[in-house]
Amino acid sequence: MWSFLFLTIHIFVGITMGSLNCPTENSHPLKFHLVRQCQRASAHDALALENVSSLEECANLAQELRGLAINYAPGGPKRTINIFEARVSTNVTEKQKHIRSRLTVFEQPGEFFNCHVLQCPQNTSFSGMVNDSRFDYYSLYGRPTVLQNYxxxxxxxxxxxxxxxxxxxxxxxxxxxxxxxxxxxxxxxxxxxxxxxxxxxxxxxxxxxxxxxxxxxxxxxxxxxxxxxxxxxxxxxxxxxxxxxxxxxxxxxxxxxxxxxxxxxxxxxxxxxxxxxxxxxxxxxxxxxxxxxxHTAKTSNELDQPDSQLDIGKNAVLECDNY
Structure with missing residues (x-):
C-alpha cells in the first residue's frame, strides 16, 4: 500500500515538474568560444588566477566562479615564450627591467598563471587586449555584438x-x-x-x-x-x-x-x-x-568544426599559427 502511494506521488510530482518546464544542466549549455589567438585580456580585476592542466579545467573553474571570459595559455613548444616581448626586449632599459622585477605575481599574471578567469568579456573595441603569444582569449559570448550601448x-x-x-x-x-x-x-x-x-x-x-x-x-x-x-x-x-x-x-x-x-x-x-x-x-x-x-553564443554539435567565433578583424594577430 505504502509503496503504491509513494509511486503515485513520485509520478505526480514528476509530471508536475515536467509541465513547469524547469531548466536542466542541458537546457542552456555554456561554452567558452575562442575569440582571439595570441592575445589576452587585461586580468586586473580577474575573479581567479590559477595554474591548471587543461583548457577544460580552466573553463570549469570559470563556470564555478561565474566568470564570463577567460585567458588560457595552452603551453607547448611554440607557446611558452611571449614572442612579442622578445621582439622589444632589446629596447628595454636596465631600469625598466628592475622595475618589472619588483612587481608581484598578481601584477604579472601572464608570467605566473596559465588560467585567468575574467568578470566580463571584451567589447567591440577590444581595448583591454594585450599581444601575448602564450595566451588565447575565450568568451561565453564569442565575438562581441555590434551593439554599442550594452x-x-x-x-x-x-x-x-x-x-x-x-x-x-x-x-x-x-x-x-x-x-x-x-x-x-x-x-x-x-x-x-x-x-x-x-x-x-x-x-x-x-x-x-x-x-x-x-x-x-x-x-x-x-x-x-x-x-x-x-x-x-x-x-x-x-x-x-x-x-x-x-x-x-x-x-x-x-x-x-x-x-x-x-x-x-x-x-x-x-x-x-x-x-x-x-x-x-x-x-x-x-x-x-x-x-x-x-544570450551567450550558441554551441556547435560538430566536434570537428572550427570555432566560428574566432575574430580575425582589426588588431587580431593573424600570424599566430606560425609561432
Missing amino acids: SCVPEVGLFVVYTQPSGYLNASLKCTNSSEFTGSLAHIASESRTSSLAQWLLDFNKKTPSSVQPETNVFLAYVGLAYNRSTSLNPLDFRNSQQESLNCFLYRAWAVNHPRLGSELTNASCVALTPQGTWQTLNCDRELPFICEI
Missing part, C-alpha cells in the same frame, strides 16, 4: 536597457527579434540577478542628473517574467522568456502587495523590476522601459 553586469551577463517605453509584448519582441544580438527580456529569478540589475538601474539613473533629463530615469523596467492563464498552471505560475516557471526557482523579490492578480489582470500579469530590487506586477499594456539580456 553593459556587462560582472558575473551575471550582458544587458541593454531601452528607455523608450513600450508595452510588454512589444518589449519582448524587441529583445527576441533584434538584428544586433540574440536575446530576450532579462531573466531575474535569482538573488544575484535581481540585486545586480537593480543596482545597475540605480547607477543608470545617476548618470543623467534628474534636473537635466528626468524622463530618462528608470523607476520600473519590464523583465522576463509574466503570468498568462492560457499557459500557466496556477495564478502564481509566472514564466520567464524561455517559458520556465518561477516555481522552478527558490528566489522571490515581490514588493508589498505583489503579485497583484485582480480581475483587471486576469489574462496576463507582467513583471517589472524596481531600482530597490523588488518585483511588481502590472497590466501588460502599460508602457515602460525594459531590459534585454544578450
